[in-house]
Amino acid sequence: QIIDYSEEVMEHFTNPRNVGEIENASGVGTVGNAKCGDIMRIYLDVDDNQIIRDCKFKTFGCGAAVATSSMATEMIKGKSIQEALKLTNKAVMEALGGLPPVKVHCSLLAEEAVHAALWDYAQKHNITIEGLKPPVNDIDETEAFYEMPGAND
Numbered sequence: 001q002i003i004d005y006s007e008e009v010m011e012h013f014t015n016p017r018n019v020g021e022i023e024n025a026s027g028v029g030t031v032g033n034a035k036c037g038d039i040m041r042i043y044l045d046v047d048d049n050q051i052i053r054d055c056k057f058k059t060f061g062c063g064a065a066v067a068t069s070s071m072a073t074e075m076i077k078g079k080s081i082q083e084a085l086k087l088t089n090k091a092v093m094e095a096l097g098g099l100p101p102v103k104v105h106c107s108l109l110a111e112e113a114v115h116a117a118l119w120d121y122a123q124k125h126n127i128t129i130e131g132l133k134p135p136v137n138d139i140d141e142t143e144a145f146y147e148m149p150g151a152n153d
């Protein structure tokens with residue numbers, strides 16, 4: 001099946017922003033989609049004013065998953081954790097010029113990964129982020145490490 005991606009999706013897929021890891025990250029979220037098996041991990045570096053200073057990702061997944069990770073990290077960089085929480089998969093899709101219906105779940109994975117990273121940040125810092133729910137589809141860290149190429153570099 002040939003998928004017709006927008007130019008923005010192709011651009012972010014071929015030239016993804018914010019790829020990598022953050023050592024001693026303030027929060028890390030790893031989520032997976034059981035159906036396609038794709039995995040996405042987002043690292044946050046949050047400063048004392050709860051502003052996301054830096055944000056990186058590693059995605060073991062399809063082109064849309066890579067493009068949405070890239071766009072989502074771009075969209076929350078420099079934002080407060082409250083603003084990051086408001087990032088929806090719809091906003092990410094819109095910024096990417098849309099996604100075909102079979103690829104909507106990939107953008108949802110990006111939203112969930114951001115939420116999971118925020119959740120981890122809140123847990124580690126013993127704070128409550130209003131409106132943030134426990135992550136869905138979060139997966140076992142060791143399992144993710146095993147499956148993600150380059151994760152142990």
Ligand code: FES
Pocket residue numbers: 033036037038061062063064065103105106109
């Ligand atoms: Fe599942 Fe893209 S096909 S994340």
